Structures are given as structure tokens and as C-alpha cells.
Amino acid sequence: MSESSHRGLLRHIHLDLPLLVGLLLLAGAGLVVLYSAGGEEIDLVWRQVMRLGIAFAVMAVVAQIPPDTLRRWSPWLFSAGLAMLVAVLVIGEMGKGAQRWLDLGLFRFQPSELMKVAVPMMLAWYLADSPLPPPAKRTVIAGVLFLVPVLLIAKQPDLGTSLLIGTAGAFVLLFAGLRWRVVLFGALTLIPAAFALWHYGMHPYQRNRVLTFLNPERDPLGAGYHIIQSKIAIGSGGMYGKGWLNGTQSHLEFLPERHTDFIFAVFGEEFGFSAVLLLLALYAYVVLRCLYIAVQAQDTFSRLLAGSLTMTFFVYLFVNIGMVSGLLPVVGLPLPLISYGGSSMVTVMAAFGILMSVHTHRKLIYS
Amino acid sequence: MRRKPHLLKDPIQERHLFRTRAIVAGVVAVLLLLLLAMRMAFLQVTSHSHFTTLSHNNRVSIQPIAPIRGLIFDRNGVVLAENLPAFSLEIVPERVDDMDATLAAVSTLIEVSQDDRDRFREELKRRRRFEEIPLRFRLTDEEVAAVAVNRHRLPGVEIKSRLARHYPMGPLTSHVVGYVGRISEDELNAIDASNYSATNHIGKVGVERSYEEVLHGTVGYQQVETNARGRILRVLERTLPTPGKNLWLNIDVHAQRAAAEAFGEERGALVAVDPRDGGVVALVSMPGFDPNAFVNGISTKEYRALMNDPDQPLFNRALRGRYPPGSTTKPFVGLAGLESGTIRPEDRIFCPGWYQLKGDDHRYRDWKKHGHGWTDLNKGVVESCDVFFYDLAHKLGIDALSDYLMRFGFGEVTGIDIIGESRGLMPSREWKRRALQQAWYPGETLIAGIGQGFVLATPLQLAANTATLASHGRGLEPRVVREIEDPLESVRTPVVATAREPLPVHSEENWQHIIDAMIEVVHGVRGTARRIAAGITYQVAGKTGTAQVVGIAQDAKYVEEELEKRLRDHALFLGFAPADRPQLAVSVIVENGGSGGAVASPVARRVMDAYILGNREAITHE
Numbered sequence: 001m002s003e004s005s006h007r008g009l010l011r012h013i014h015l016d017l018p019l020l021v022g023l024l025l026l027a028g029a030g031l032v033v034l035y036s037a038g039g040e041e042i043d044l045v046w047r048q049v050m051r052l053g054i055a056f057a058v059m060a061v062v063a064q065i066p067p068d069t070l071r072r073w074s075p076w077l078f079s080a081g082l083a084m085l086v087a088v089l090v091i092g093e094m095g096k097g098a099q100r101w102l103d104l105g106l107f108r109f110q111p112s113e114l115m116k117v118a119v120p121m122m123l124a125w126y127l128a129d130s131p132l133p134p135p136a137k138r139t140v141i142a143g144v145l146f147l148v149p150v151l152l153i154a155k156q157p158d159l160g161t162s163l164l165i166g167t168a169g170a171f172v173l174l175f176a177g178l179r180w181r182v183v184l185f186g187a188l189t190l191i192p193a194a195f196a197l198w199h200y201g202m203h204p205y206q207r208n209r210v211l212t213f214l215n216p217e218r219d220p221l222g223a224g225y226h227i228i229q230s231k232i233a234i235g236s237g238g239m240y241g242k243g244w245l246n247g248t249q250s251h252l253e254f255l256p257e258r259h260t261d262f263i264f265a266v267f268g269e270e271f272g273f274s275a276v277l278l279l280l281a282l283y284a285y286v287v288l289r290c291l292y293i294a295v296q297a298q299d300t301f302s303r304l305l306a307g308s309l310t311m312t313f314f315v316y317l318f319v320n321i322g323m324v325s326g327l328l329p330v331v332g333l334p335l336p337l338i339s340y341g342g343s344s345m346v347t348v349m350a351a352f353g354i355l356m357s358v359h360t361h362r363k364l365i366y367s
Numbered sequence: 368m369r370r371k372p373h374l375l376k377d378p379i380q381e382r383h384l385f386r387t388r389a390i391v392a393g394v395v396a397v398l399l400l401l402l403l404a405m406r407m408a409f410l411q412v413t414s415h416s417h418f419t420t421l422s423h424n425n426r427v428s429i430q431p432i433a434p435i436r437g438l439i440f441d442r443n444g445v446v447l448a449e450n451l452p453a454f455s456l457e458i459v460p461e462r463v464d465d466m467d468a469t470l471a472a473v474s475t476l477i478e479v480s481q482d483d484r485d486r487f488r489e490e491l492k493r494r495r496r497f498e499e500i501p502l503r504f505r506l507t508d509e510e511v512a513a514v515a516v517n518r519h520r521l522p523g524v525e526i527k528s529r530l531a532r533h534y535p536m537g538p539l540t541s542h543v544v545g546y547v548g549r550i551s552e553d554e555l556n557a558i559d560a561s562n563y564s565a566t567n568h569i570g571k572v573g574v575e576r577s578y579e580e581v582l583h584g585t586v587g588y589q590q591v592e593t594n595a596r597g598r599i600l601r602v603l604e605r606t607l608p609t610p611g612k613n614l615w616l617n618i619d620v621h622a623q624r625a626a627a628e629a630f631g632e633e634r635g636a637l638v639a640v641d642p643r644d645g646g647v648v649a650l651v652s653m654p655g656f657d658p659n660a661f662v663n664g665i666s667t668k669e670y671r672a673l674m675n676d677p678d679q680p681l682f683n684r685a686l687r688g689r690y691p692p693g694s695t696t697k698p699f700v701g702l703a704g705l706e707s708g709t710i711r712p713e714d715r716i717f718c719p720g721w722y723q724l725k726g727d728d729h730r731y732r733d734w735k736k737h738g739h740g741w742t743d744l745n746k747g748v749v750e751s752c753d754v755f756f757y758d759l760a761h762k763l764g765i766d767a768l769s770d771y772l773m774r775f776g777f778g779e780v781t782g783i784d785i786i787g788e789s790r791g792l793m794p795s796r797e798w799k800r801r802a803l804q805q806a807w808y809p810g811e812t813l814i815a816g817i818g819q820g821f822v823l824a825t826p827l828q829l830a831a832n833t834a835t836l837a838s839h840g841r842g843l844e845p846r847v848v849r850e851i852e853d854p855l856e857s858v859r860t861p862v863v864a865t866a867r868e869p870l871p872v873h874s875e876e877n878w879q880h881i882i883d884a885m886i887e888v889v890h891g892v893r894g895t896a897r898r899i900a901a902g903i904t905y906q907v908a909g910k911t912g913t914a915q916v917v918g919i920a921q922d923a924k925y926v927e928e929e930l931e932k933r934l935r936d937h938a939l940f941l942g943f944a945p946a947d948r949p950q951l952a953v954s955v956i957v958e959n960g961g962s963g964g965a966v967a968s969p970v971a972r973r974v975m976d977a978y979i980l981g982n983r984e985a986i987t988h989e
Contacts (some may be wrong), residue, residue, distance in 0.1 A: 039668040131376045132384055175392070177384045195967025230983045273411035277404060284400050295386050300376075307392065314396045318403065327404045350516045 006326035014360040030338035037259040037266040055349035062353025084111035123172035133177030175307040235269035241272030306360035433565035434584030453531035454506040457499040460522030474920035504663035538655030545573020572870035584611035593672035613852040617646030625977035629970040635957040637685035638830035645843030645864030652684040689823040695912035697816030705773035705877035718754035727971035760816020769795040782844030829954035837949035840870030896968040909942025935959040940967035
């Protein structure tokens with residue numbers, strides 16, 4: 001059959017067709033919205049196409065690396081990432097204010113982006129070594145392993161990324177079979193941890209964001225403005241939307257950051273609830289396909305890594321849409337594959353590359 | 368590097384465990400996505416209309432409501448300033464795509480001057496995009512119709528009916544009531560911007576300016592829901608404005624008109640004050656101007672014409688004109704002599720027609736070439752003998768003279784409730800040292816004694832000082848406004864004139880002696896103002912004066928006819944009546960009028976008749 005031969009061809013170059021189709025659809029939808037959200041600037045769209053091209057290329061390259069190789073790289077990648085995080089912090093201390101990137105001469109590199117992949121790899125590597133579920137001692141060590149980079153990134157300060165990496169680590173532990181009562185206990189300790197974070201760990205602007213999230217009208221012209229205007233944009237879209245390029249909220253510039261973090265509001269305003277359902281379904285499809293890949297994986301390391309990367313992607317999109325629709329506080333996370341922007345997209349696509357690698361490098365001895 | 372697993376791994380069990388967890392994760396993910404979908408459904412389906420309204424309006428705007436400006440009446444209830452509805456053409460910038468095209472289109476329908484355009488452009492920069500900006504005022508019915516017919520092709524253009532200030536008396540009360548005009552940039556910085564957010568006009572001069580805060584009132588607000596085009600859908604909340612207070616003036620339009628008619632074509636000023644309460648009954652500066660022209664922006668051409676008019680109609684001579692008071696100073700100087708004990712009423716000097724200081728060749732001339740002969744204070748005042756007052760001034764010395772006259776109000780502001788009065792000038796040693804860095808010369812004392820030289824006074828000062836003289840030293844700060852009326856409760860609150868520091872009275876007889884002499888000026892057979900006594904039914908105490916416009920060279924023959932009219936003397940008169948129970952103190956100056964007795968005193972008489980006798984002609988609106 002032509003379809004199976006086609007699939008066979010893609011398999012041969014280690015790409016997963018169902019996942020690729022989902023990703024391309026998302027990226028395509030993103031370009032369409034971006035044209036409208038970016039004020040109908042075609043240059044902006046071309047730049048995004050370039051980025052997507054690079055990101056998909058990175059995905060294709062990563063997909064060629066067998067999971068075994070990835071596993072062997074894990075501790076080295078993690079150590080390098082950690083070293084760079086410390087370097088960024090030290091340079092930041094010497095300079096002024098927040099710093100998130102290393103200037104490597106040719107380009108700027110954000111170590112925290114590397115850690116989004118390196119942390120789940122490290123934990124998967126560490127936990128796959130012993131029988132699952134992991135014993136208490138290993139659990140604690142694993143916890144320390146991912147909390148160190150989380151804290152380092154939170155100190156940059158980049159709360160969004162640090163929470164995301166924390167989630168990635170936590171998902172590895174969950175998939176490794178952490179007992180539910182331990183999970184419950186961990187969730188309960190989050191409450192005092194949140195208190196501590198509030199009083200000692202947060203910058204005033206971050207505290208403001210949380211307060212404003214709890215009551216957007218508190219600061220209708222300042223931080224609350226984002227949420228209020230975004231809700232108005234989505235709500236006024238209705239069932240079928242105002243039509244492409246016809247979103248008044250975005251085109252009259254009521255909506256801030258409309259082509260980056262708040263692009264989903266433009267989507268909701270112009271295409272309406274029906275299209276929003278389609279988009280959510282598309283995301284659900286991608287997430288479920290990835291989970292399927294994880295379940296099908298042949299070894300523990302691959303499973304844990306694939307599962308964690310999938311759920312991190314899910315958290316990404318859930319937090320973004322939740323924030324834009326006023327369910328969650330405003331944390332600066334883009335909507336994966338749709339928001340305009342650079343470095344995080346490469347990381348996301350690299351993760352999909354890993355997933356494809358896991359699915360396509362199968363040892364024939366198994367099954 | 369790698370640890371040895373210390374327990375045996377069970378791949379099947381691990382796979383099973385992972386599968387369970389993955390299913391849980393998948394279910395949780397789908398549930399959370401459903402939560403997002405529900406949230407979206409809530410926003411986009413359930414609350415859709417709510418957010419649509421918010422999106423269309425995107426703001427609930429707060430619109431200010433202008434308070435109605437207080438009316439101004441004269442003491443008898445004649446309207447001096449009112450608010451009449453007038454149509455104006457206004458443009459809302461936010462609804463206009465191409466402003467130039469719209470302006471061009473409007474110009475084809477109605478006349479729009481360059482001034483209108485310039486002012487419009489100026490306001491365009493200042494106002495917010497959704498506020499209407501007036502382009503033309505006072506549209507005629509034809510113009511309103513022309514615009515109305517074409518409104519469909521002029522989005523953002525509106526005809527508004529607004530209340531516009533109107534002064535029915537026109538030039539007659541222009542210098543006292545003043546006028547309102549459009550708020551200027553400077554004024555905008557000085558006022559409470561929010562209280563004026565709906566107001567286009569502000570008092571510029573006169574009562575309109577001085578009582579701006581009272582007349583303006585307090586702005587009201589309405590919270591409105593508007594659609595995306597700025598049209599008001601409904602009013603959510605309304606706070607009514609508090610109207611400005613009405614003013615009842617002391618001004619009597621009858622007296623005002625009598626004065627204006629008496630002046631005729633002459634230039635000059637008249638101020639009439641009621642000594643009993645300090646009320647300004649008449650305040651006239653001739654010529655006047657039409658204050659209505661200023662209300663909605665006078666054109667540059669018209670304004671230039673007014674500014675360049677040699678008669679200076681915009682200049683408020685009554686308040687700001689500084690004239691040498693001349694012989695009208697004599698009663699005050701005489702009183703200074705009596706009260707200080709420098710002279711007694713019976714003291715006489717001989718007037719040969721000139722006066723000379725010891726060791727000085729200069730002859731200080733009397734206006735009467737051959738002199739008045741033996742002269743006492745009474746004769747000095749009645750016949751206005753200069754030599755008598757040269758001598759008296761010399762005896763008093765500049766310090767005592769200056770001090771006493773300043774207490775009377777010369778060289779001091781009267782404290783009238785209209786902004787902009789001039790201080791005049793009463794010279795003293797100290798003043799001359801400070802202003803001119805020169806010592807005082809004795810000859811200057813003589814000149815000051817007859818109200819010439821450095822001495823300058825405004826018509827208002829002369830009237831106020833005369834009122835003080837009439838009330839034997841108990842001076843009041845003149846008040847133009849008599850009562851302030853709250854239009855909501857119709858309660859009128861009187862404006863009480865502040866008392867000036869009273870002059871010390873050594874002897875009432877001294878005061879009466881001067882007043883008797885002033886009565887003789889009008890009613891005596893040799894009085895300089897005797898011509899106004901004809902047919903009079905009350906007693907007037909007065910004094911004429913003539914102020915030189917140019918200095919006259921020593922021994923030069925003064926030929927009035929040879930001088931151009933503009934170089935002729937100013938004619939002055941001050942006086943009060945009835946002499947025994949004063950009701951009105953009047954000062955008159957007729958610029959280049961010549962003799963005070965002949966030209967200025969009849970003007971005063973007309974005003975006194977109007978006020979004291981109630982001799983009123985029917986008041987017709989201009």
C-alpha cells in the first residue's frame with residue numbers, strides 16, 4: 001500500500017508521520033494567526049517560517065540520534081547545563097540585573113533552554129538504572145538533582161521556565177512509579193513551600209502578577225490590563241469568531257503582546273469557539289500520540305524521558321491557554337508552535353525529535 | 368561510573384507500571400483540556416454578549432457636563448450678561464478618516480475663516496480624540512440647514528446647540544462687566560482642569576474675570592456607555608452640575624447710559640460710587656466696545672482694528688487710565704492744611720498770578736494770568752487758585768502732603784472687586800530716590816500741590832477718594848457686585864465692602880469747611896462749575912480740574928486753538944451729592960476736553976440726576 005510505504009519511508013529517516021502531521025498543522029495554524037496578530041506584516045511571518053524551519057530541522061537531526069546514545073550523553077549534558085547556569089548567575093552578579101543567556105560570540109545561548117531537555121534526561125537516566133518504583137533514597141537524590149537547576153533558574157529570575165523544568169523533573173518521578181501517597185505528601189508540602197516562595201523567593205513584580213491574577217480589576221490599567229483585555233478578546237469572538245484579520249481587540253491594539261504570549265486570544269477572537277475546540281483537539285491529539293509513543297518505548301529510560309517531555313509540552317500549552325483565558329496567573333510562557341519567538345521553539349522541537357527517535361529506533365529483538 | 372543495580376529489574380512489571388501512569392497522565396491531560404474547553408465555552412458562548420459589549424465599547428467613558436454660568440444683573444434687575452442658545456459646528460476627530468477632506472467639505476457649505484481653522488487645529492492637538500471640537504460658532508439658521516442636509520456624507524461632523532454668553536447692553540457695560548472668551552493655554556494651566564473639562568469659556572476681563580469662580584459653578588459628570596463609534600447608548604450614572612451663581616451689581620444701567628450719552632463722541636471715563644456702601648453705581652470708559660464679539664473668538668482682523676484704533680476702545684480708562692488729577696486735588700490738599708494745623712480757614716495770601724520760591728528765579732504760574740488777589744482757602748478752592756496751593760504745599764512740605772494724600776487713597780489701589788486697577792502715583796522723597804535715583808526738589812512740592820507733575824490718579828481713585836471725603840474720612844473699598852444669588856435657592860447674599868483705614872478727624876469743621884467750598888464751586892456765583900447748577904434740585908459739592916497734557920514752556924502763550932485736539936488739556940471733575948447726605952460720589956475725566964468746568968461737570972450732573980432723582984429713560988436693549 002502506498003500509505004504504508006510512505007510511512008515506511010519516513011520511518012527510515014526516523015520521523016513519525018502522525019506526530020509530524022499534528023505538528024505541521026499546529027505550526028500552519030500559528031502562521032495564519034501570526035499574520036493577523038502581527039499587524040498583517042508579512043516580514044514577521046517570514047521570520048517565523050525561518051525559525052520553524054530551523055526548529056523542524058533540529059527535530060529531524062535529533063530524531064536521528066538513537067535513544068541509547070541520548071542515554072549515554074545524559075549526565076554530561078546535565079553537568080554542562082548546570083555549569084552554564086552557574087556561569088550565567090555569576091556573570092549576572094558581576095553585571096547588573098537579571099541575565100539569562102551566555103554570550104558565545106556568535107549567538108546568545110540560554111542554558112535554561114538546554115535544561116528543559118537535560119533535566120528529564122538526567123532523571124530518566126538515573127532512575128532507569130534501578131528497579132521501579134524507585135526506593136526512597138533514590139527518590140530524594142532525584143529530587144535534589146532537579147531542584148538545583150530549578151532554583152538556579154528561579155534566581156535568574158525566570159519563574160516560568162523554572163516551574164516548567166520542575167514539572168519536567170516531577171513528571172519523570174511520577175512516571176517512574178512514585179507512590180501516590182508520596183505524591184500527595186509532596187503536594188501538601190507545596191503549600192508551605194508556596195508561602196516561603198511568596199515571602200522570600202519572589203520579586204515584587206512576580207508577587208504583583210499573582211495578586212493581579214487573583215483580582216484583575218485591582219490594577220485595570222497596569223498588570224490586570226492584559227487579563228481583562230485578553231478575556232474581552234476571547235469572549236467577544238463568540239462561536240465562529242469575528243473573522244480572520246477582523247479582531248478588533250487585537251487590531252485596535254487593546255490586546256498587549258498579541259503576537260507572542262497572548263496570541264491564543266487573537267485566535268479565539270478571530271476564529272471563535274468552534275476553532276478553539278479544533279485547536280484544543282489538535283493539541284490533545286499531539287499529546288496522546290506522544291504518550292502512545294512513550295508507552296510503546298522499549299526501555300525504561302526512553303519511556304520516562306518520552307513521558308516527561310510529553311507532559312512538559314502539555315503543561316506548556318495548558319499554562320499558556322489557562323493564563324490567556326484568565327484561569328491561571330500571567331507567567332511569561334509562549335504557546336508552543338504558535339507564538340512568535342525563538343529559542344523555546346527549538347527546545348520544544350528538539351523534544352519532539354527525541355520522541356520520534358524513541359519511536360523509530362526499535363530493536364528488532366524485542367516484540 | 369555506572370552503578371550496579373542492586374535489585375533485579377522486572378521489565379514486564381515496569382512496563383505495566385508505566386502504562387498505568389501514562390494512562391492516568393493521558394486522562395488527566397484530556398480532562399484538563401476539557402477544562403480549558405469549558406472555560407472557553409464560558410467566555411465565548413455563555414458570556415459572549417457581555418464581552419461583545421465590552422469589546423465594542425471597550426470603555427465606559429465619563430463625560431463632563433458644563434455648569435450653566437451665572438447671570439449678571441444691574442441693581443434694578445436689568446440683565447447685563449445672559450446665556451443664549453447658539454448653534455455651533457463641531458467635529459469629533461476619532462470619527463473622521465480624513466480631516467483635511469472633511470474641513471474642505473465643510474468649507475464649501477458654510478464660511479470657515481482661517482482663524483477658525485487655526486484655532487481648530489490648535490485644539491485638535493490639545494483635546495482627546497473622542498471629544499468634539501468646535502469649528503464654527505453662531506451658525507445662522509441657513510447654515511445649520513446647509514450642514515444638516517449634507518450630514519450623511521460628513522461623518523463626525525455635528526451641529527450642537529450650546530449656551531453662548533450674550534451681553535444685551537453691548538458696549539454700554541463692556542468695561543465693567545467685561546466678557547468671556549475661549550480658554551487660552553495659559554489659563555488652562557492656572558485653573559482646575561477637571562472643573563473646566565466641559566467649559567469652553569472663561570472670564571477674560573471685568574466682572575466676568577474677577578468673579579469667574581462664583582459665576583462658573585461646579586462641573587457635573589455622566590458615566591455613559593458608548594458603542595465603538597463613540598455614540599452614547601445609555602447613561603449609567605449622572606451627577607448634576609452646580610450652576611454658577613448670579614451676580615447683582617451695584618451698577619445702575621440708567622446712570623451708566625446717562626454717562627455714555629453725556630460723553631457722546633468724547634473719550635474719557637466716569638466712575639460713580641455710593642459713599643454709603645461703596646457700591647460702584649457707574650463705571651464708564653469711553654469709547655466702549657462690543658463684548659459679544661469676543662465671546663466666540665474675535666477674528667484677527669477685527670481684533671487688530673480694535674487694537675490700532677487711536678481711541679483705544681479696549682483700554683479701561685476708569686480702572687487703568689493714569690491722569691494728572693490737577694486742580695481736583697485741591698480739596699484734599701486744603702484739608703491736609705487744615706487738619707495738620709498748617710493753615711487756618713481765615714489765613715490769606717496774595718495771588719499776583721505767579722509764585723516764587725526764595726532763591727529761585729522760576730515763576731510758578733497761576734492759570735489766571737493776572738492773579739486772584741487776596742485769597743483764603745475757600746476762595747482758593749472755589750476759584751481754583753494755584754498760587755494759594757503752591758504756598759500751602761510749600762508750607763506742608765512734600766512729606767506731610769504725600770503722607771496725607773496717600774492716606775486718602777492717592778497712589779494706593781482702591782481695592783475694587785475688579786482685577787486690573789492701576790495704582791496711580793503719589794510721589795514722595797523716598798519714591799523719587801528709589802524710582803529715579805534723584806533728590807526731591809522743593810519746586811516739585813509746589814507742582815504736586817496742584818495735582819500736577821508726578822501725581823497720577825485713576826478715575827476710580829478720584830471717585831473713591833471723593834466718597835471718602837464725602838463720608839468724612841470713612842473710606843470703603845469700592846464694590847461692583849452688590850449681591851451674589853444662589854440660583855437654586857434664590858437666596859441673595861450681599862457683598863459687603865471692606866472698610867479702609869479711616870482718616871483721623873481732628874475737627875469735623877475742617878471737613879465741613881472744605882465741603883462748603885466745594886458746594887460753592889457748583890452753586891457759588893464765581894464757582895468754576897456753576898454752569899451745572901442751573902435747574903438743579905439738590906446740592907452738589909464738587910471740584911473742577913484741568914490736567915495739562917504737555918508741559919508749557921516758561922512765559923509761552925497758551926493758545927488752546929493752536930493745539931491739535933489730542934494735545935488739549937484733559938477736563939476733570941469730581942464731586943458728590945446731595946452735599947448734606949451724600950448718595951453718590953462721581954469722578955469724570957474727558958480726555959482733551961479742555962476745561963473741567965465746561966466739559967466734565969455736565970457729565971457728572973447727568974449721572975447724578977439719573978441716580979439721585981431716578982431720572983430714568985426707558986432702557987432699550989442694544
